[in-house]
Amino acid sequence: MKILLETPFHFEGAIKDHGWWMLAPNRWDEGTKIYYRTLKLDTGKNVAVSVSYHKDYLNVEVENNIDLIEMDKENIKQQITWIFRLEENFEDFYVLGQEHKKISSLAKDKRGRLLRSPTLFEDVIKVILTTNTSWQQTVNMTSNLVNGLGETILTKNEQKFKTFPSAKKVLEAGEEYLKEHIRVGYRSAYLIDAAKKSLDDTFDLESFKHPDKDLSEIKNIKGVGPYAFSTLSMLLGRYETLPIDSVYRDHVTNKYFDSVRPNKKELASVYDEWGNYKHLAYWFDR
DNA sequence: GTCCAGGTCGCGC
DNA sequence: GCGCGACATGGA
Numbered sequence: 001m002k003i004l005l006e007t008p009f010h011f012e013g014a015i016k017d018h019g020w021w022m023l024a025p026n027r028w029d030e031g032t033k034i035y036y037r038t039l040k041l042d043t044g045k046n047v048a049v050s051v052s053y054h055k056d057y058l059n060v061e062v063e064n065n066i067d068l069i070e071m072d073k074e075n076i077k078q079q080i081t082w083i084f085r086l087e088e089n090f091e092d093f094y095v096l097g098q099e100h101k102k103i104s105s106l107a108k109d110k111r112g113r114l115l116r117s118p119t120l121f122e123d124v125i126k127v128i129l130t131t132n133t134s135w136q137q138t139v140n141m142t143s144n145l146v147n148g149l150g151e152t153i154l155t156k157n158e159q160k161f162k163t164f165p166s167a168k169k170v171l172e173a174g175e176e177y178l179k180e181h182i183r184v185g186y187r188s189a190y191l192i193d194a195a196k197k198s199l200d201d202t203f204d205l206e207s208f209k210h211p212d213k214d215l216s217e218i219k220n221i222k223g224v225g226p227y228a229f230s231t232l233s234m235l236l237g238r239y240e241t242l243p244i245d246s247v248y249r250d251h252v253t254n255k256y257f258d259s260v261r262p263n264k265k266e267l268a269s270v271y272d273e274w275g276n277y278k279h280l281a282y283w284f285d286r
Numbered sequence: 287g288t289c290c291a292g293g294t295c296g297c298g299c
Numbered sequence: 300g301c302g303c304g305a306c307a308t309g310g311a
Contacts, residue, residue, distance in 0.1 A: 019292095134291040137309065185307025190294085225294045245292045289311085299301085 003058040003077050005086065007110070011053035014084055014113035018283065021115055022139055023126055024146035025162050036063070037083075038153055038163045039118055041075045048153045048161040051080060058084070063155040079118040082209070088113070088237050093277045100273065106284055114283070116235045120206050121198040122164045123235045128190050128223045130231070144182045149173055167198035190223025197221055208236060230279065239279035242271060251286055 015021045015035055021028045027036040035051045048063040060080055062068065068076075081087060094107035106112060117123045129141045149169050150162035170178070170191055178188035197203040197220075208215055215238065219229050230243040242248065244267065252270050253261050274281035 128293095130292055132291070132293045132306085133308075134310075137291075140309085179307075183308065185309095186294095186305090187307080223294065227293060231292085243292075246290095247292045250292095291310095295305085297303090
């Protein structure tokens with residue numbers, strides 16, 4: 001099936017401009033430039049899809065043998081649209097980029113899109129798994145989680161894919177299992193809390209995907225501090241906050257303060273002139 | 287063995 | 300509000 005594009009964009013950049021593509025169940029084939037991942041549909045069906053870029057449309061193919069009704073196909077399109085932020089507009093960011101020269105090539109290249117997961121639940125889990133650890137361990141913990149608790153999908157050509165585990169599955173696995181087998185360490189309690197909030201109709205985690213909703217309650221998820229909140233905000237298309245962590249501090253200190261660590265206020269104000277696009281400005285400044 | 291990696295929590299002040 | 304120790308894990 002095809003998803004028509006209103007404006008062209010940098011497909012490979014949208015996938016690889018941040019690290020999410022390296023986390024299961026995402027896959028990227030460098031040779032064919034095809035993106036793969038699994039999706040869970042509203043009807044409960046699991047699919048593995050491939051996505052390729054064709055200038056004015058994305059081509060989406062379902063890789064497993066499964067009967068889909070029209071609603072399923074619409075659902076797949078919705079999820080792919082979300083993952084690639086097809087409904088997001090980056091013109092204001094490009095204008096700022098030109099004003100500040102530094103990042104002016106972004107507009108020409110149609111950069112700015114950063115890959116995200118179909119559900120906020122998946123992104124909350126993944127962001128928590130980036131905290132206080134190395135990137136390699138994030139990759140490993142995510143892989144353990146998907147392989148250990150995800151559901152298996154066999155493609156037409158016998159390839160094995162796994163879904164990202166549901167909140168219910170994570171909750172049922174329990175804190176001890178997450179610690180002992182998924183090897184997420186003390187973060188197990190945070191994953192459980194995220195799963196609980198995902199299943200709690202009052203909290204309604206997925207509703208934060210609405211562009212008008214105030215995000216501050218996301219901080220109530222255990223394990224989500226200032227850095228994680230900023231990263232989740234970015235994933236939800238809000239770029240006004242900065243993910244101030246060790247990488248940010250090192251980057252800014254080296255690039256703007258002659259390797260002499262400035263105070264907190266100075267660290268936080270480097271991208272002030274980027275207004276609502278500070279996060280993207282920082283990201284593409286690296 | 288010690289230290290640390292894309293931090294955060296819970297406490298005491 | 301701020302400072303501080305604790306926290307699981309695996310690699311250097």
